[in-house]
Amino acid sequence: MKNIYSAIKITDNVYWVGAIDWTIRDFHGYTTPHGSTYNAYLIMADQITLIDTVKAPFKDEMLARIKSIVEPSQIKYIISNHSEMDHSGCLPEIIDLIKPEKVLASVIGVKTLKELFHDQHEIIPVKDGETLSLGNMELAFMETRMIHWPDSMFTYLAKDELLFSQDAFGMHLATLERFDDEIDAATLEFEAATYYANIVLPYSPIVLKALDKVAQTGWTFKVVAPDHGPVWRKDIGRIIELYKKWASQKTTNKAVVIYATMWHSTEKMASAISEALAEAGVKVKLLSMNEFHRSEAAYEVLDAGALIVGSSTLNNNILPQMADVMTYLKGLKPANLIGAAFGSFGWSGESVRDLEAILREMKVEIAAPSVSVRNVPNEGAMQLCHELGKTIATQLKQKVDSN
Ligand SMILES: Cc1cc2nc3c(=O)[nH]c(=O)nc-3n(C[C@H](O)[C@H](O)[C@H](O)COP(=O)(O)O)c2cc1C
Incomplete structure (x- = not known):
């Protein structure tokens, strides 16, 4: 042949x-x-x-x-x-x-x-x-x-x-x-x-x-x-x-919100944060690690200025999908990011503290108070998420302007 x-x-x-x-x-x-x-x-x-x-x-x-x-x-x-x-x-x-x-x-x-x-x-x-x-x-x-x-x-x-x-x-x-x-x-x-x-x-x-x-x-x-x-x-x-x-790796007016959820409480928080960011003129990408792959998260973070991460608490830990993507992102060493953490919990609530610790290890500047909510977020909790989004948007704008 x-x-x-x-x-x-x-x-x-x-x-x-x-x-x-x-x-x-x-x-x-x-x-x-x-x-x-x-x-x-x-x-x-x-x-x-x-x-x-x-x-x-x-x-x-x-x-x-x-x-x-x-x-x-x-x-x-x-x-x-x-x-x-x-x-x-x-x-x-x-x-x-x-x-x-x-x-x-x-x-x-x-x-x-x-x-x-x-x-x-x-x-x-x-x-x-x-x-x-x-x-x-x-x-x-x-x-x-x-x-x-x-x-x-x-x-x-x-x-x-x-x-x-x-x-x-x-x-x-x-x-x-x-x-x-x-x-x-x-x-x-x-x-x-x-x-x-x-x-x-x-x-x-x-x-x-x-x-x-x-x-x-x-x-x-x-x-x-x-x-x-x-x-x-x-x-x-x-x-x-x-x-x-x-x-x-210059700071840009883009935020990536990455989260994982079991019963959609953390997801509701992610949506409130994303909507507030977009309302304030920030380009937003929202990625649920229940569905997205870590490589897609890396692609979105490449040209981002803010990284906001959320997880509910599972057995005193962050969800395994978030552990996966955070380990991967940490290794890729994205630079010049600001960020915050959020998540829902039932009783002990370690996830937000742990996510914040990983962000600090990644040298992400924590630019807004993180939000940790017991069970399903009520109106007040959703308002806190909205505030988180607005604060990050303001900080991001200042950083981009000073570039
Ligand atoms: C299998 C399982 C284990 C859990 N372990 C914990 C835990 O160790 N500490 C805690 O605070 N909440 C724990 N929770 C409660 C969840 O964090 C809580 O239901 C939360 O609201 C879920 O948010 P989500 O819908 O965003 O996943 C657990 C829930 C499940 C289903």
Whole structure:
């Protein structure tokens, strides 16, 4: 049968030879309802070079795409920009099959690959700023530690003005379209923001430094080729601007109200708070963790200025759905937020105190008195929730104005 998989030409000398995962729905706790791609790239230089590989079960798809233009045994070098298993899972098998002259990774990448595979393959470390001749063209390497693993690095192909950016500027989106200009802009921005919020957000200060470092290299870009999702060739400036915006974490006039409830009392409180915020001109997102996923909460918090969280008390604790999302959000380290807590209880009422404590751990500034209500909120309790919303709105406006 004819090979159904083809390589896709992305520049004069580079082909996409990755794999499309239409069915993956979970990446270490981040839900991916639209699947993903594992991008690998083939540089058709004098020394044919493969940039990254794919998740282990997708090895044959990658090999088939490579074979559509060249015999895999012709590959001389393999570069591992990021050693996480979705990009390196089939690397040991590929090395055995292709027997390349050199496999290269960052200094930490070499160590990490050893710790992942415990094999005898020789991997050559490349340092920040080092270059590699491919004969008729050259690669340059830049360490991008903690974006988003310690081993991460960028590889730049000056001849095609192409940056291989590993997970940076990527998104989890399975498509047969390979380029940004083939996908509508709103989808691109939503998926890139979701990816940033769920993967890159904790490293925002490092992202800002890395963007400066890239600017200082004088590298010019016609194409940015990440390890997931489409290749950027139309509006590279836009995705770089978005990364600057997301990494800056400036306070905005948006509040996210996140809660969970058993018998709808906390839900009533959440609605009163949200309505008061909206009445005061704040953009509001209301998320019930009984229904929403933690990844959606992360997406909404990315560009928010206030985080208001609610839970009823269950067995002297917050509800498990709230424990889940609060643990997740705490790890993502959103910055510059104000907030408050609220919730209903029956007798001991620990949930609001506990939520407030988590907000403080997250360095969220408590900007309004929290509201804790025994059983179903009456008119007075609903009024307190309304006041909470109004106070947060006023504080948020002051913070945005002082930005
Ligand atoms: C299984 C169960 C355990 C509960 N445990 C506690 C508790 O330890 N302390 C407390 O104050 N209330 C407890 N409650 C009472 C609820 O917090 C109370 O009914 C509250 O109004 C529920 O608010 P909700 O409708 O927003 O979930 C418990 C309720 C249930 C159903």
